[in-house]
Amino acid sequence: MNIGLHHFLHSQSIEHHPTFCKFIDRTIYGVGLFGVAIIIPQILKIWVEKQTDGVSVATWIGFLVSSVFWLLYGVIHKQKPIIITNVAAILAHTSVIVGILLFR
Numbered sequence: 001m002n003i004g005l006h007h008f009l010h011s012q013s014i015e016h017h018p019t020f021c022k023f024i025d026r027t028i029y030g031v032g033l034f035g036v037a038i039i040i041p042q043i044l045k046i047w048v049e050k051q052t053d054g055v056s057v058a059t060w061i062g063f064l065v066s067s068v069f070w071l072l073y074g075v076i077h078k079q080k081p082i083i084i085t086n087v088a089a090i091l092a093h094t095s096v097i098v099g100i101l102l103f104r
Contacts, residue, residue: 008095025081030091033083039092046099 046053067089074082 028081029084032081033088036085036088036092039096041088042101043092043095046096046103050103052100052104055096055100055104057097058095060093060100064097066089067093 042055048056067086068083071086071090073079074086
């Protein structure tokens with residue numbers, strides 16, 4: 001019975017062009033922080049305007065849990081971009097969750 005595990009068990013690393021890898025290594029910090037920055041309008045809506053209508057606390061708790069696991073992964077594997085991005089994400093997600101609970 002073939003359930004598609006062959007690819008995962010037998011995949012090999014592909015060599016990449018060093019210049020491309022450096023570009024990705026440098027760019028990923030900005031991309032990660034951009035992902036967190038797009039949460040700022042939601043934070044402002046909640047904390048400045050005190051509006052929580054249509055904002056699901058369960059969704060934001062899910063985002064928070066996901067970010068915590070990504071942070072743990074980053075720490076275990078010593079991946080600075082993952083650590084930095086997810087520390088920022090945890091702060092942003094927590095801000096949204098606390099705001100929802102306070103202003104609902």
